Amino acid sequence: MNYSLPHTIESHLGEILTFKSIRHEPDGDVLIAHSFTQPGSGPPMHTHWLQDEGFTVLEGRIGYQMAGQPAQYAGPGESVVFKRGVSHRFWNAGSEVLHCEGWLKPANHFVFFLSSVYAAQNKSGKAQPELFDAAYLLTRYASEYKMDNIPPFVTKVVMPVVYRLGKLLNKYEHFKNAPEPIQQVPVLMNNMDTVG
Incomplete structure (x- = not known):
């Protein structure tokens, strides 16, 4: 399945995500997106085995947590990065819509x-x-x-x-047109200390 960018998706749970562009880099494509999340909303604890992910808060307050670690928070102008293989979650920890610019590398099949x-x-x-x-x-x-x-x-x-x-x-x-999964064994050895 090919998606032309920008491509917007919306969840009935209060999340709107627009995949804006792909930036080509020698070590993998970077997917750039903007997210708008309602107060209290956000994905549950999950893991990207093959991708690093980051957010910069543009408006609002993000709460985030890595497995086994306490919750942390960031506001406008602050950035958060989740390394591949590290379980994490994030949510809108404020009372207004949370607006972030995010990136994912490599893009793989994330869209x-x-x-x-x-x-x-x-x-x-x-x-x-x-x-x-x-x-x-x-x-x-x-x-x-x-x-x-x-x-x-x-x-x-x-x-x-x-x-x-x-x-x-x-x-x-x-x-029927779904992409073939990437058959790569996840490498967790470098992230074991941060998983808890």
């Missing part, structure tokens, strides 16, 4: 993946994405992303079973 997650959340009407879509995304792209709030048994047993059932029931026609 497709997050667009699909938002669509699956909107389809379910809840924070949890629609079951078959969630199983597809979390099983097929497990080498790239992990949702840390999902128990390991569900991730390693239940989701793959639902994924296979979805294939049998032809639930994935809307993913």
